[in-house]
Amino acid sequence: MFAWGWLLNGVLLKDVYAETPNLWRSQSEMMSLFHWIIIGQALLIFSFVAIYASGFAGGGVMAGIRLGIVLEIAAIGMRLAIYAIQPFPGKLIVYGSVSGLIEMIIVGAIVGAIYRPSAVRAS
Amino acid sequence: MNASGVAGLNNNLNRKKLWIGKNSSSHSLRRLVSSSCLDFLWYGKLMHGVHSEVPALWRPEADFGSHFSWLVFGHIIMAFFLTLLCVKFVPAGGPGPCAFLGILVALVYVGNDFIMYAVQPITMKILGGWIVGDLIQFGVAGAIIGAIYKSSSPVAH
Numbered sequence: 001m002f003a004w005g006w007l008l009n010g011v012l013l014k015d016v017y018a019e020t021p022n023l024w025r026s027q028s029e030m031m032s033l034f035h036w037i038i039i040g041q042a043l044l045i046f047s048f049v050a051i052y053a054s055g056f057a058g059g060g061v062m063a064g065i066r067l068g069i070v071l072e073i074a075a076i077g078m079r080l081a082i083y084a085i086q087p088f089p090g091k092l093i094v095y096g097s098v099s100g101l102i103e104m105i106i107v108g109a110i111v112g113a114i115y116r117p118s119a120v121r122a123s
Numbered sequence: 124m125n126a127s128g129v130a131g132l133n134n135n136l137n138r139k140k141l142w143i144g145k146n147s148s149s150h151s152l153r154r155l156v157s158s159s160c161l162d163f164l165w166y167g168k169l170m171h172g173v174h175s176e177v178p179a180l181w182r183p184e185a186d187f188g189s190h191f192s193w194l195v196f197g198h199i200i201m202a203f204f205l206t207l208l209c210v211k212f213v214p215a216g217g218p219g220p221c222a223f224l225g226i227l228v229a230l231v232y233v234g235n236d237f238i239m240y241a242v243q244p245i246t247m248k249i250l251g252g253w254i255v256g257d258l259i260q261f262g263v264a265g266a267i268i269g270a271i272y273k274s275s276s277p278v279a280h
Contacts, residue, residue, distance in 0.1 A: 009242075022179050023179075023180060025242055025243065025244050029244075030242055033240065033241040034241065036237045036238065036240050036241035037237070039234075039237050040234040040235060040236070040240075041234065042234070043230060043231075044230075044235065045234075046230070047227050047231045048231060050230075051208075051212075051224070051231075054212075054224075054227075055208075055211065055212035055224070070204055070207060070208055071208075073204050074200065074201050074204040075231070075235070076200060077196075077197040077198065077200030077202075077204065078197060078201060078232060080193045080194075080196055081198060081201075082197075083193050083197075084187065084190040084191060084193040084194035084197065085181055085187060085190075085194070086182065087181075087182050087186070
């Protein structure tokens with residue numbers, strides 16, 4: 001997730017972000033707040049696993065992917081709401097949503113493949 | 124099972140699907156109304172002063188007006204998919220379990236808020252407001268969906 005975020009936002013979409021420099025922190029400022037990115041991603045994964053464990057566990061990879069898709073589509077809703085209040089370029093919302101969908105499908109597949117409900121673990 | 128039995132079963136399944144679809148839409152609509160009211164109160168009124176500390180980050184009033192439909196559309200999507208998760212997750216409904224699910228979903232967005240804080244020049248007060256707003260909004264929305272769903276769901280009876 002971290003590697004994907006770096007590749008997408010730090011490399012592929014660099015020019016798109018550069019169109020609205022006043023909306024972003026400077027490079028050095030971002031680096032000094034880097035731990036917030038780590039905490040944010042950890043919290044995101046923790047909540048994803050918590051949701052999966054309490055309602056989708058046992059469904060395997062497909063259940064994880066389904067949950068990832070549902071959560072990401074809801075996140076696209078949030079992104080559209082933010083687009084209404086912040087002057088982001090429209091293409092940033094499109095690229096962000098497509099990449100978010102890919103990311104959450106991968107996260108869902110990994111969580112679904114790794115997670116085993118306690119009853120299954122015990123047997 | 125004979126052909127008429129299969130047809131009957133299919134018919135029942137179709138009716139059930141239709142029922143779930145209609146109810147999801149109705150619950151989504153109620154969630155949408157409550158969420159929009161909370162949003163207006165929390166972000167539009169209570170956090171207005173905090174947001175104005177960094178005016179460069181927001182669209183001007185007129186520009187916001189012309190993009191308002193995106194805000195509504197975004198809320199419709201969130202309302203529909205939170206309802207879908209509640210229906211799938213807590214089939215028996217109930218405000219408590221659905222509010223808990225809402226809070227878990229809010230935590231996904233709180234994670235995103237942390238990341239936004241690292242990359243956008245928002246203040247700590249704005250970050251705090253967004254976190255509290257997400258938790259309240261999704262917790263309350265989940266509770267409302269759970270309460271409505273429980274009272275009208277045949278699964279619960």
